[in-house]
Amino acid sequence: MSRHSAKATHGWRLNIVRAGFVLVVAGLLWRLVDIQILNNEFLRNQGDARHLRNVPVVAHRGMILDRHGEPLAISTPVHSVWLNPQVTRADSPNLDKVANLLNVSLSGLQEKIANYGKREFVYIKRRITPALAAQVKQLKVPGVALQREYKRYYPTAEVSAHMLGFTNIDDVGQEGLELIYEPTLTGVPGLKRMIRDSRGNYVGGGEQIRAAKAGENLQISMDLRLQYLTYNALKSAVKAHQAVGGTAVIVDVKTGEVLAMANQPAFNPNNRTGLRSSDFRNRAVTDLFEPGSTVKPFTVLSGLKSGLFDEQTIINTHPGVFRVSGHSIRDFRDYGEIDLARLIQVSSNIASSKIALELDPNDLWQDFAAFGLGSPTGGYFPGEAEGHLPDPRDWRKLDRATLAYGYGLATNALQLARAYAVIGNGGVLRDITFLKQDKPMPGRRVFASDLIGKVRKMMELTVQPGGTATRAAVVNYRVAGKTGTVKKTSATGGYTESEYQSVFAGLIPASEPRLAMVVMVDSPGGDEYYGGAVAAPVFAEVMTGAMRLLNIAPDALPADHLQMAGQS
Structure with a gap:
C-alpha cells in the first residue's frame, strides 16, 4: 500500500x-x-422518595380548667427519641452513649435495628425531658432523631384524679372526663414536608402542608377549692376510722353541676407505675351500695303524698321490734308513739316500714323512681352504674318494709346526691353535669314544693339535739340531712354483723339549699361505725369551709346577731 x-x-x-x-x-x-x-418527573420523585417525607405535626391537646379557670390538666411539650433501622447501624458511633443516656440496653437497640430493618421509624424512648433530648441530639448518631410530642400533666395530682381521669402515652383519653370529652380536647394533627439528610436526620424548616389545630379547652363544673376541702376531709376520715375506702360528692342544687367528687383510696395520674385498673375506678359513680336510712325522707314524702299520712300522724313503734313475715325489724330502742318528724330525727325503721306497708306498691315505686333512683344521672360518666330499684310486681311484704329504710335497692353516691338535690330545689329532678353551666340543667317537676318543704323541715331535726347527726351541724347555718348505717352483704349471701357502710346525705343552707352532699365511708374499723359518727363530720368540715368560700349568707345566726342586724 x-x-x-x-x-x-x-x-x-x-x-x-x-x-x-x-x-x-x-x-x-x-x-x-x-x-x-x-x-x-421520575427522577425527581425518586429523589423525593429518598429525601422528602410528609411528617405529622402533633396537635396540642386542650386544657381542662375548673369553673374559675384554674388549670387541672395541661399538655406540656416533650421529645421522643426514634431511629431509622435503614440508616442506623448496630456499630454506629455513639450508639452506646445514646443507650446510656436513655437508660436502655445497647443490645436492645441493636436488636431493634436487626429486627426492624425494613422499617424507617422505631421508637427508642418516649417523652424525655428537654435537657436529655438536647444531649441525645449532640451525639449526632446517624438515623437517631427527636420527635416533638406532648405529655399530659395534672397539677392537682390525686386530689381530682378520679373525676379528671387521664390520657395514655399517645395523649388519648382513657378514663374520666379525659375520655368523655376526647373529641373536644383532642386536636387535628398537621402535616409538614421535611427534607432528610444523608444521616437520616430531618433538616430544619420544611414546608407546611396542613396546619395543626389545637384541641379546645374544657371548663368543667368542679370548684377546685371545694375539691380540696372534700378530698382532705374524706382522706382524714378514712384514715382516722381505718376504713377500706370512701367517696364524697357535692352537687349544686340549683344547676345540677358537680362541684366536687373525691374518692379514697386515690391515685396519682402523673405517676401510674405499679397501679392496677381497679385503682382508677371512680367509686362515686361505679360503686353501688344500699343507701340505708338516707331514703327515709323519701318514704315519708310518699306517705304525705298519698294523703294517708300528715304531719300530725302518730305511729306506734312500741316495743322497738316489729315482725313482718316472720322477720324482725328493729329500732335502736323503743321510741313509743312518734310522728313523722320524730321518725326522721331518730331514724325509726319500724315507723318507716309501717308507712310503706300502708302504701300501694306501685305508688311507692313511682315516688322512689321520681327521685332518680335506678336511672342514669345524665352525666354520662364512663362506667356509671344505674343502680337498682326492684320491680314492685316482685315485692313481697317484707321487701316493701325493708325498702322503706334503704335495703333491697342500690344506688351510687352521685345518684343519691342528685336525689337529695330534688329535696333541695323544691321538687325538680335535674340532670347532672360535669361542665360549667350558665343556666340550670333541664329538669322536670316530680313533687309539689309544699310537700318537699315539709319533709325538708323535718330533716333539720336530724342535725339538732336528739337527732342522729348532731356532728353534721354547721355553725350559723341550718342543715337538713339524714344518716345511714348499712350492713354490708357477705360473699356467702345475707348481711354481715361486723362490716358497715356509713352514710350521710345533707343540704345546706336548709332555708334555701344551695349544696347537696353525700359522704359514704366503706367499712370503718373500731367502735364508731354509725353514719352520724363517721360520715356526718366530713359534711360539717367541708360545708363550714364551703359556706365561707362561696360567700353564702348564714340562715341561723344567734338571736343577738339578728337583733343587731335589724338595728343596723
Whole structure:
C-alpha cells in the first residue's frame, strides 16, 4: 500500500472515532436535557422518595380548667427519641452513649435495628425531658432523631384524679372526663414536608402542608377549692376510722353541676407505675351500695303524698321490734308513739316500714323512681352504674318494709346526691353535669314544693339535739340531712354483723339549699361505725369551709346577731 493510501485510511478512521465521540457527547447531552428538563418527573420523585417525607405535626391537646379557670390538666411539650433501622447501624458511633443516656440496653437497640430493618421509624424512648433530648441530639448518631410530642400533666395530682381521669402515652383519653370529652380536647394533627439528610436526620424548616389545630379547652363544673376541702376531709376520715375506702360528692342544687367528687383510696395520674385498673375506678359513680336510712325522707314524702299520712300522724313503734313475715325489724330502742318528724330525727325503721306497708306498691315505686333512683344521672360518666330499684310486681311484704329504710335497692353516691338535690330545689329532678353551666340543667317537676318543704323541715331535726347527726351541724347555718348505717352483704349471701357502710346525705343552707352532699365511708374499723359518727363530720368540715368560700349568707345566726342586724 502506498504511503498516500495509508495516510488517507488513517484519516478516515480518525474521523469515524471523532464522529463517534461527537455522537456519544450529543447523546449524553440529549439524555441530560431529557432527564433534567423534558422528563424530569421520575427522577425527581425518586429523589423525593429518598429525601422528602410528609411528617405529622402533633396537635396540642386542650386544657381542662375548673369553673374559675384554674388549670387541672395541661399538655406540656416533650421529645421522643426514634431511629431509622435503614440508616442506623448496630456499630454506629455513639450508639452506646445514646443507650446510656436513655437508660436502655445497647443490645436492645441493636436488636431493634436487626429486627426492624425494613422499617424507617422505631421508637427508642418516649417523652424525655428537654435537657436529655438536647444531649441525645449532640451525639449526632446517624438515623437517631427527636420527635416533638406532648405529655399530659395534672397539677392537682390525686386530689381530682378520679373525676379528671387521664390520657395514655399517645395523649388519648382513657378514663374520666379525659375520655368523655376526647373529641373536644383532642386536636387535628398537621402535616409538614421535611427534607432528610444523608444521616437520616430531618433538616430544619420544611414546608407546611396542613396546619395543626389545637384541641379546645374544657371548663368543667368542679370548684377546685371545694375539691380540696372534700378530698382532705374524706382522706382524714378514712384514715382516722381505718376504713377500706370512701367517696364524697357535692352537687349544686340549683344547676345540677358537680362541684366536687373525691374518692379514697386515690391515685396519682402523673405517676401510674405499679397501679392496677381497679385503682382508677371512680367509686362515686361505679360503686353501688344500699343507701340505708338516707331514703327515709323519701318514704315519708310518699306517705304525705298519698294523703294517708300528715304531719300530725302518730305511729306506734312500741316495743322497738316489729315482725313482718316472720322477720324482725328493729329500732335502736323503743321510741313509743312518734310522728313523722320524730321518725326522721331518730331514724325509726319500724315507723318507716309501717308507712310503706300502708302504701300501694306501685305508688311507692313511682315516688322512689321520681327521685332518680335506678336511672342514669345524665352525666354520662364512663362506667356509671344505674343502680337498682326492684320491680314492685316482685315485692313481697317484707321487701316493701325493708325498702322503706334503704335495703333491697342500690344506688351510687352521685345518684343519691342528685336525689337529695330534688329535696333541695323544691321538687325538680335535674340532670347532672360535669361542665360549667350558665343556666340550670333541664329538669322536670316530680313533687309539689309544699310537700318537699315539709319533709325538708323535718330533716333539720336530724342535725339538732336528739337527732342522729348532731356532728353534721354547721355553725350559723341550718342543715337538713339524714344518716345511714348499712350492713354490708357477705360473699356467702345475707348481711354481715361486723362490716358497715356509713352514710350521710345533707343540704345546706336548709332555708334555701344551695349544696347537696353525700359522704359514704366503706367499712370503718373500731367502735364508731354509725353514719352520724363517721360520715356526718366530713359534711360539717367541708360545708363550714364551703359556706365561707362561696360567700353564702348564714340562715341561723344567734338571736343577738339578728337583733343587731335589724338595728343596723
